[in-house]
Amino acid sequence: MQFNFIANTSVPSSSGQTIAVVDPSDGQVYDEIQRSNASDIDQAVRAARLGFDSAWSKLGAAERGRLLMRLSQKITEHAQELSAIEQRDCGKPTKQANADASALARYFEFYAGACDKLHGETIPYLDGYSVLTWREPHGVTGHIVPWNYPMQIFGRCVGGALAAGNVCVVKPAEDACLSLLRVAQLAAEVGFPAGVINIVTGYGHEVGDALARHPGIDHISFTGSPTVGTLIQQAAAERHCPVTLELGGKSPQIVFADADLDAAIPAIINAIVQNAGQTCSAGSRVLIEQAIYEPLLKRLGEAFQKLRVGPATLDLDVGPLIRQSQKQRVQQFLREAEQANIGTVAQGQVVDAAPASGFYQAPTLLRDVPVTHRVAQEEVFGPVLCAMAFRDEAHAVELANATQFGLVAGVWTTDGSRQFRMARRLRSGQVFINNYGAGGGVELPFGGVKSSGHGREKGFEALYGFTTLKTVAIKHG
Numbered sequence: 163m164q165f166n167f168i169a170n171t172s173v174p175s176s177s178g179q180t181i182a183v184v185d186p187s188d189g190q191v192y193d194e195i196q197r198s199n200a201s202d203i204d205q206a207v208r209a210a211r212l213g214f215d216s217a218w219s220k221l222g223a224a225e226r227g228r229l230l231m232r233l234s235q236k237i238t239e240h241a242q243e244l245s246a247i248e249q250r251d252c253g254k255p256t257k258q259a260n261a262d263a264s265a266l267a268r269y270f271e272f273y274a275g276a277c278d279k280l281h282g283e284t285i286p287y288l289d290g291y292s293v294l295t296w297r298e299p300h301g302v303t304g305h306i307v308p309w310n311y312p313m314q315i316f317g318r319c320v321g322g323a324l325a326a327g328n329v330c331v332v333k334p335a336e337d338a339c340l341s342l343l344r345v346a347q348l349a350a351e352v353g354f355p356a357g358v359i360n361i362v363t364g365y366g367h368e369v370g371d372a373l374a375r376h377p378g379i380d381h382i383s384f385t386g387s388p389t390v391g392t393l394i395q396q397a398a399a400e401r402h403c404p405v406t407l408e409l410g411g412k413s414p415q416i417v418f419a420d421a422d423l424d425a426a427i428p429a430i431i432n433a434i435v436q437n438a439g440q441t442c443s444a445g446s447r448v449l450i451e452q453a454i455y456e457p458l459l460k461r462l463g464e465a466f467q468k469l470r471v472g473p474a475t476l477d478l479d480v481g482p483l484i485r486q487s488q489k490q491r492v493q494q495f496l497r498e499a500e501q502a503n504i505g506t507v508a509q510g511q512v513v514d515a516a517p518a519s520g521f522y523q524a525p526t527l528l529r530d531v532p533v534t535h536r537v538a539q540e541e542v543f544g545p546v547l548c549a550m551a552f553r554d555e556a557h558a559v560e561l562a563n564a565t566q567f568g569l570v571a572g573v574w575t576t577d578g579s580r581q582f583r584m585a586r587r588l589r590s591g592q593v594f595i596n597n598y599g600a601g602g603g604v605e606l607p608f609g610g611v612k613s614s615g616h617g618r619e620k621g622f623e624a625l626y627g628f629t630t631l632k633t634v635a636i637k638h639g
């Protein structure tokens with residue numbers, strides 16, 4: 163049985179109710195989390211405020227940084243344990259869960275070093291005045307985290323918020339809480355004061371909603387679907403609370419005829435099958451210049467056929483989806499594609515060792531997908547890649563920008579001038595040229611435009627969002 167973590171103590175929810183924890187690899191229940199409610203959120207917000215007033219706000223920036231570094235080291239010592247928790251909780255293949263644990267440690271390492279480097283400015287003004295700016299923490303920040311990368315997303319939002327001097331109340335997704343509850347315990351073990359990191363588990367419409375509405379929350383960072391992002395922003399607007407939204411994407415990978423295909427093909431495949439396609443920045447559309455459309459589709463199809471899908475611990479190319487309803491959602495997209503006569507180039511294989519009760523979905527490559535079809539417009543959040551052909555650069559840009567999203571884009575070309583032109587014209591928060599994702603890039607600001615959200619997390623840039631600027635004007639004559 164798992165408990166909430168409030169003021170460095172494991173506590174049951176006041177409802178006395180729990181939610182079953184299911185292993186996506188076999189569909190079996192193996193643990194329980196607390197089904198919390200608004201009064202648990204209230205308890206966590208009060209604990210956080212006390213932690214801020216009595217301890218965290220009194221620590222020097224360098225001392226905060228040392229604590230974050232101790233947590234990073236502790237996470238590294240416990241990386242195998244955290245990885246094992248995440249493999250079972252989320253169905254992640256071992257390599258992916260290991261990478262997530264090391265990214266979590268890296269976020270705390272990066273933000274540890276950033277704590278004492280967040281400076282204000284002095285501004286030349288009228289004679290007899292001195293004007294300076296201070297970057298101050300918001301206070302108590304709320305973090306609503308999705309299930310696809312719990313450790314990485316916790317690292318990026320909580321790491322940044324703590325570095326900027328805030329204390330945190332975190333609502334993990336109901337499908338993926340266990341690693342974060344363990345990280346909060348590790349933080350207490352390395353000396354984080356009570357109330358600095360609080361975790362409250364439960365359903366989004368109950369605890370997530372209560373967190374978004376709580377008057378004691380001074381800033382909200384939300385990562386999840388556009389639909390829920392709208393609800394969060396509406397709730398926050400009622401009391402003018404600042405919000406960072408990291409929503410989904412329908413990110414294009416654009417391949418020109420002059421591209422190095424040997425480099426592009428594995429990156430294109432990885433960008434859609436990593437984490438079984440349940441990645442906000444998944445490269446879920448591949449736009450291919452007409453001259454190489456058929457030969458590249460053939461090579462991509464051959465690579466898709468080799469993909470193996472199975473239980474997390476077998477560490478194959480693809481693990482299960484998070485839950486049965488996610489599998490049904492992906493299959494509904496594929497049915498609609500079939501009804502629209504969209505062709506399938508190739509599919510991967512679910513291995514025989516995969517239990518029938520697990521939530522497995524073979525990766526699928528679709529061809530000639532009309533840009534307006536739902537499968538080319540909406541997030542499938544599964545391993546489905548939509549291919550379409552383009553005539554020239556202008557057509558590529560038109561197709562790439564033709565969704566409501568704008569999170570990430572990839573461009574594959576050896577023409578240097580075209581690289582810059584494309585980077586300028588693509589409407590997205592990140593553009594990768596001749597690579598995709600830059601290997602994670604804790605240092606690289608991340609976030610979207612349009613329905614992919616607003617605000618930036620990751621990198622030093624995130625610290626500006628987790629602070630508020632105070633201007634101090636002194637008239638001294």
Ligand code: NAD
Binds near residue numbers: 372387390410543615
């Ligand atoms: P979701 O929006 O359903 O849930 C995200 C979180 O919000 C969960 O913790 C959930 O419990 C909570 N929530 C749900 N309803 C709520 C409500 N009414 N009020 C407050 N909180 C509520 O999304 P998901 O299914 O967990 O994750 C998949 C989605 O997240 C995809 O659309 C994906 O693209 C997006 N995502 C985006 C990023 C990014 O950085 N841009 C990263 C990961 C996932």
